[in-house]
Amino acid sequence: MKTPSPTPVSPVHAPHIPLTDYYKTEEDRQAYLRQIFDNTAEDYDRIEAMLAWGTGPNYRRQALVRAGLTKGMKVLDVGVGTGLVAAQECMLTGDPALVTGIDPSPGMMAASKLPKTMVLIEGRAESLPFPDNHFDFLSMGYALRHIGDLTVAFTEFERVLKPGGRLCILEITQAKSHFGRWLLKGYMRGLIPLITAFISKQKDTATIWRYFWDSIEACVPPAQVIDTLNAAGLTQVKRHLSIGIFSEYQAIKDDQSR
Numbered sequence: 001m002k003t004p005s006p007t008p009v010s011p012v013h014a015p016h017i018p019l020t021d022y023y024k025t026e027e028d029r030q031a032y033l034r035q036i037f038d039n040t041a042e043d044y045d046r047i048e049a050m051l052a053w054g055t056g057p058n059y060r061r062q063a064l065v066r067a068g069l070t071k072g073m074k075v076l077d078v079g080v081g082t083g084l085v086a087a088q089e090c091m092l093t094g095d096p097a098l099v100t101g102i103d104p105s106p107g108m109m110a111a112s113k114l115p116k117t118m119v120l121i122e123g124r125a126e127s128l129p130f131p132d133n134h135f136d137f138l139s140m141g142y143a144l145r146h147i148g149d150l151t152v153a154f155t156e157f158e159r160v161l162k163p164g165g166r167l168c169i170l171e172i173t174q175a176k177s178h179f180g181r182w183l184l185k186g187y188m189r190g191l192i193p194l195i196t197a198f199i200s201k202q203k204d205t206a207t208i209w210r211y212f213w214d215s216i217e218a219c220v221p222p223a224q225v226i227d228t229l230n231a232a233g234l235t236q237v238k239r240h241l242s243i244g245i246f247s248e249y250q251a252i253k254d255d256q257s258r
Contacts, residue, residue, distance in 0.1 A: 011231040013149045016218035022211055026148055030104070033146055037081070038107030040208050043200045044082050045111070047209065051192055059246070060170070061088040064139065066240060067168030067250045069093070073136035076160065077101045078125050078153075079143025083112035085170070089139065090115055100135075102128065125153040130160045137161075141170045144225070145215040154232035164255035167234060169225075172216050173247045180244060189213035222247055 018024070023032040037044075048056060064085070069075070071094045077086040080101025090096040096115035102123045103109050109120045123129055125140070125147050138157050147153045157167060175181050193206040200206065222239055226249065229237045234251035241247055 010224065011151055011228040012220050012224045013151050015145050015147055015150055015220055016215055019211070019214055019218060021214070030148065034105055036204050036208050036211070037105035039204045040200075040202050041082065041105070041107040041111035043196070043202050043205045044108065045084065047192070047196055047200065047205060048084065050195070051188070051209075056084060057088060059242070060085050060141065061092065063170055063240075063242075063246075063248045064088055064092055064168060066248065067137075067139075068166040068252075069137050069139075069168070073098065074134070075099045075137045075139065076128075076130070076135045078128070078138065078140040078157070079103055079146065080112070080120065081105070081108045081141070081143070083109075083114040083118075085139055085141035086112075086114055086118065089137075090118060100130075124148075126156060128156045128160050132159050133162045134160050135162060135165060137166050137168070139168045139170070142172065144169055144171045145212075145219050150220075150225070150228050151231065154229055154234070158233045158253055161253040163253055165253045167229075167249070167251040167253075169247075169249040171219075171225075171247045171249070172245055173219070173222055173241075174216065175244045177244075184245060185213060185217070188216070222249075225249060 023029045069092050073093055075089045075093060075098060077089060080086050080103045083101060086099055086101045089099045093099060096118040100119040102121045104124050106122050126149055138161055175184055189210050193209045196209060197206045226237050226239060229249060229251050235254050237251040239247055239249055
C-alpha cells in the first residue's frame with residue numbers, strides 16, 4: 001500500500017522532541033548516541049535478528065528493489081551502522097565497490113561484516129563529504145530518528161544524488177490502532193530490553209533498545225517526513241507501508257536538476 005501525504009503540512013527540523021531522560025541538549029544527543037552505539041555494536045546484529053525473527057535481510061532487500069535499486073548503481077548508505085542495509089546493496093548492485101557507507105559511530109562500522117572493497121566513512125547525514133550529483137541511489141535504514149536536522153539532511157541527500165537518482169529511507173513508525181501501539185511498545189520497550197539484559201555482552205544494550213522505542217514514539221508523523229522530503233526538492237515522494245509499522249519513504253531527484 002502506498003500512501004502519499006493527504007494534506008500539506010510543514011517541513012520539520014528535529015525528528016522528535018529532546019528525550020531528556022537520555023540527554024539534555026543537541027550536543028549532548030550527538031555525544032550520547034555515538035557513545036551508546038559504539039558501546040553496543042558487538043551485540044547489535046544479534047539482537048536485531050532476534051527482534052525481527054530473522055526476516056530482516058529479506059525485507060531490506062525487497063524494500064531496496066521496490067525503491068528502484070538495480071545492478072550497477074553507485075550507492076550511498078547513510079547511517080550504515082553494522083551494514084545490515086548495505087550488505088543487501090552489495091549483492092543487488094553486483095559490486096561492493098559501488099557501495100559507500102557513512103556513520104557517526106566508528107564502533108558500529110568496525111563491527112560490520114561487509115566486503116573489504118566497500119568504502120566506510122565516519123560522518124553525519126547533515127554534512128555529507130561528497131560532491132554534488134555523485135550517487136545513483138541513497139538509502140538510510142532506521143536512522144531517521146537519530147538525525148539532528150531532517151531539513152538539512154534531506155537537502156544534503158538531494159544534493160549528492162545524481163539527476164534521476166533514487167532515495168529509500170526505512171523507518172519503524174507507530175501503528176494506527178491503540179492495540180497495535182500497545183503491542184509494539186510492550187515488545188520493543190519491554191520484552192526486548194528484558195531479554196537483552198540476560199544475553200547481551202554490553203551493559204548498555206538494553207538501554208539502547210528502550211531508547212529506540214522512545215524515539216519511535218516521539219517521532220514526527222510520516223506526513224511531515226514526506227513534506228520535508230518534498231521541501232528539499234525531491235520529487236515523486238511517497239510512502240510504502242508494510243504490516244502497519246514498516247515505512248519505506250521513496251523519492252527521486254528531478255532529472256532536470258543540475
